[in-house]
Structure formats: C-alpha cells, structure tokens
Amino acid sequence: MIVPATAQLAFDGSGIDGSLFTSVTGLARDTRWLNAPLELWTNLGLGVFAVLMLAGWWAARRRGMEAMTLALGAPVAVVAAFAVAEVVKKIVAEARPCRSMPHAYLVDACPGPSDYAFPSGHATVAAATVAALFLLDRRLCAIAAVFAVVEGFTRVYLGAHYPHDVLGSALVALPVAFLTSLALRRYATPLIEALGRGALRPLLIAGPGAAPQPTR
Template identity: 75%
Template sequence: MVAGSAVPAFDGSHIDGSLFTTVTDFASDTTWLNGAMEWWTNAGLRVFAILMVAGWWRARRRGNTAMTLALAVPVAVVVAFAAAEVVKKVVGEVRPCRSMPHAFLVDTCPAPSDYAFPSGHTTAAAATVAALFLLDRRLGAIATVFAAIEGFTRVYVGAHYPHDVLGSALLAVPVAYATSVALRRTLTPAVGRLRDGALRPVLAASAATGAPIDR
C-alpha cells in the first residue's frame, strides 16, 4: 500500500528488486556519471524525434507507401504510449523509490499516483523502433541502440525496475507495429493524393533530387 493513498498498489520489488539494486549500486559507484544519465534519460528522447524527422526526409525521395509509414511513426508512438498509460493504471505498481526507499536513487521520486509499470519513456523509445523498422531498417537499427540506452537509464536513475523496461518494450513493439501496418493499408491512397496536390513540397522531393521509386 502506498502511504497516503487509498488505492492498493502492486509492489514490484519482489520480481527483480535485487537486479534493480545491482544497477542502482552501480549508479552509487559512478556518481561522476549521475548528472549525465539523469539529463539523458529525458533529453535522450529527442533523438527519437530526430530519427522520425530523418525518416520523413528520406521518405520524400521514395513512394507513397514509404511516406505513409513515415507519417505513421509518431501516431504509432502515441497509440503505444496511450496503451501503456492504461496498463499503468490497471496494474498500479508503486515506484521503486517508495518500495525500496533505501536504494540509491538519482531521480526524484514522483507522485504516488505516477505508477511504474510499464515505463513511459521506454514505451516511446520501443514504439519508435518498431515503427521505424517498417520504414527504414537502418534507422530502426539506430533507434534500437538508443532505445536500449534509454531503458538502462530508467533503471540507473532509479525510476523503474528492469521488468518495467522489459514490459514496456513487449507492449510497445506489437502495438506500434500493428498501428503502422494498419495506417499503411488504409491511408496510402490518401497520402498519394496529398503528394500530388498542395502538400507535394512537404511530402515529396523535387524532380531534381530524384523521383519517387514507387507509388
């Protein structure tokens, strides 16, 4: 039970609390790295936004299907994040800072109503990986590396248990992938019409930079 809360909360420390403390003990031994990791755990999400923009830019030189997938990436991330928020409320897992208050914590402890499972940061990262993989495997591979770093930082700063990070990936990847596939199937014709219309400068590269390779 979370102190001061009338809602029973799940204590995830019994699942992998020892692994959590192994990581946070490492954080305690690397205090010189704490500031950078705390900064990166939030600022690092900007990398995924940059990768989305890169996917859109590359898709301008490709066809309607690629552009549809590029536009679907942020939508897929939002859908996956919304699903994670629903699961978070249903599970109601109390944060490690409340279950294990004596662990070394870099991050500040959030409000009691801000539950731990799954990790929202990792959900956004993993969803970006899945959606970008459909569009451009090279960008997807880059996103995978940064998603792994993001997941590790969430445990390092003490914000989440390892199973919160793993669970968010297991949730986000299929949801984001399915969302992108569904949008590709339903919106590609509409995107094609927009590319041939007023939005052509935004959705398609000029003839000088190369015509689309598929329609």
Template identity: 50%
Template structure:
C-alpha cells in the same frame, strides 16, 4: 475510519526483480561520473527520436508512399502506445521502486504516489519509435534501437523503474506501434498518394511530376 485496500492487481515489483534493480542502482552509486549524463538523457533523450524521425521523413520523400505513410503514422502510433501503456499502469498500479526500496541509491526524484512504475512510459514511447522506423529504413531503425535500449537502461540506472517495467514497456511500444503503422500503410496509403499530388507534394515526395 477505514483505509482503502490496495488494488487486487497491484504488482509488488520488488519481489519480481528488486535484487537486479538494487544491483543497477548500486552500480550508479559508484559511477558518479556517469550520473549527470544518464539523468539528462533519461529526461530529455526523447528528442533524439524526433531527430531520427525527421531524418526518416527526409529519406521517405524519395522512398515512395509506403515509407511516407509510415513516417506520418509514427506520431499517432507513439501517442496510442503511450495511452495504452498509461491504461496498463492504472490497472496494475505498481508502486515506484523508490517507495518499495527507499534505501537504494536514487538519482531521479521519487515521483508522486499515484505515478505508477509498470510499465515504463519512456521505454514504451522509445520502442514505438523504433518499431515504426524499422519499417522506413533499417539503418535508422538500428540507430533508434540503440537509443531506445539506452533510454530503458537509463530509467533503471536513475532509479525510476524496475527492469521488468522497462522490458514490458518495450513490448507494449513495439506491438502497439506495429499494429497502428501497418494498419495505416494498408488503409491510408492511397490518401498519402493523393496528398502527394497536391499542395503538400514538396513535403511528401521528392519525385518529379510524371
């Protein structure tokens, strides 16, 4: 019986920055007081970005159709960024660091073999929110950026990803989100304007009728 060979493009993440990953997880080994908080944020922290998006929607009601179009396009940008990132994962099929470096400290349980590491889905989604939110409001975008950096750091801290998984995930999320949102602002803004004159007006604008 023959065994299948690994894909030609499979990444050996440990050879890229495995040493830095080990440094971070060793830090986690000696900071047990932070482990629970980091694990919780790594798991459910995406809710923070939903709350920030709701705040952006509330502000956008007073900021005009371009801002509201951006807010409405953000969920689509996040979904498309996630899909693109998943496709990249399937191409490179980088094993999780918990398999390449099994003796390193681990907080989050090691995922199944076919749940690949490169790039980080959590980080991609977080930075997709950030890119869109900056186009609505710089202050909210800055808050989201801090939350996204914390999310990316937490994914390495809990042992789920190498640092380069997080860096490339941030790049994928930012680029895809900007493309989707800027396209929506160009082509969908008239539609949002028309909807703002109809039954959805209270949801789309706080401006008084002319």
C-alpha cells in the same frame, strides 16, 4: 505519517527483480560522476527518437507514398503505443521503486504516488519508435534500437523503474506500434497520395520525378 490510499493499493514489484534493480542502482552509487549526465540524457535523449523519425520523413520524400505513409505514421504509432501503456499502467498500478525500496540509491526524485512504474513511459516511446521505423528504414531502426537500450538502462540506473518495467514497455510498445504502422500503410496511403497531388506535395515528394523505392 499517513500513507496515501493510492500508495496502499499500489502493487509492490520489488519481489520480481528487486535484487537486480539494487545491483544497477548500486552501480549508479559507485559512478556518481555519471549520475547528472544520465539524468539529463534520460529526458533529452527522447529527442533522438524524434530526430530519427524526422530523418525517416526526409528520406521517404524520395521513396514513394507508401514510405511516406509509414514516415508520417511513425509518430502516430508511438502515440498509440504510449496510450496503451498508460492504460496498462493504471490497471497494474505498480508503486515506483522509490516507494517500495526507499533505502535503495536513487538519483531521480520520487514522483507522486499515482505515478506508477509499470510500464516505463520513456522506454515505451523508445521501443515504439524502433517498431515504427522497422517497416520504413532498417538502418534508422537499428540506430533507434541502440538508443532504446540506452534509454531503458538509464531508467533503471536512475532508480525510476525496475528492469521488468523496461522489458514490459517493449512487450507492450513493439506490437502496438508495429501493427499501427501496418494498418496505416494499408489504409492511409490513398490519403497521402491525394495530399501529394495538392499544396502539400513539396513536403511529401522530393521532386516530380522521384521514383518509389523498396522499403529497406
């Protein structure tokens, strides 16, 4: 069989924490009744982070323009973190576990050889949402953190990523999303204030007498 050139050049990350990876996938083998639910969750679960950001926007309508800037900036921060992670993924070019450890128990189908493992895109979105919500609402941030841990676990459980792929996602996404949110709060708030005086006011302010409240 001819191995694609991209697979030959890809970095083999199994030497980093391959044993931990097989321990988690061994758990997946022993809990096959959970395979299908977690495979469904790992993708649909990303919708939870969208719902949390939507909840942040809804609450920000009563908390002033700085909070609204953070709420509207949350998806921007997540996209920024995902973009940086994609660049890192191309630079590192780590082969997926299904290619480096094909005999491990794998629930997820093996993607193409150019779909690299480090960092995990799913875990990047999860971690970036946590960071983006940190300045906006600590309660929503805490909820997002719980779901982010679950999301990261499922990526390893299903055999799609090594544990270090998930950890690397957090190391990339958290600072990028947090700094993006800080920058948007500083530089984009005047724009949001201007929009709040126009036709978009009902989407940005809950009522004419809404008073700004401190970020929690």
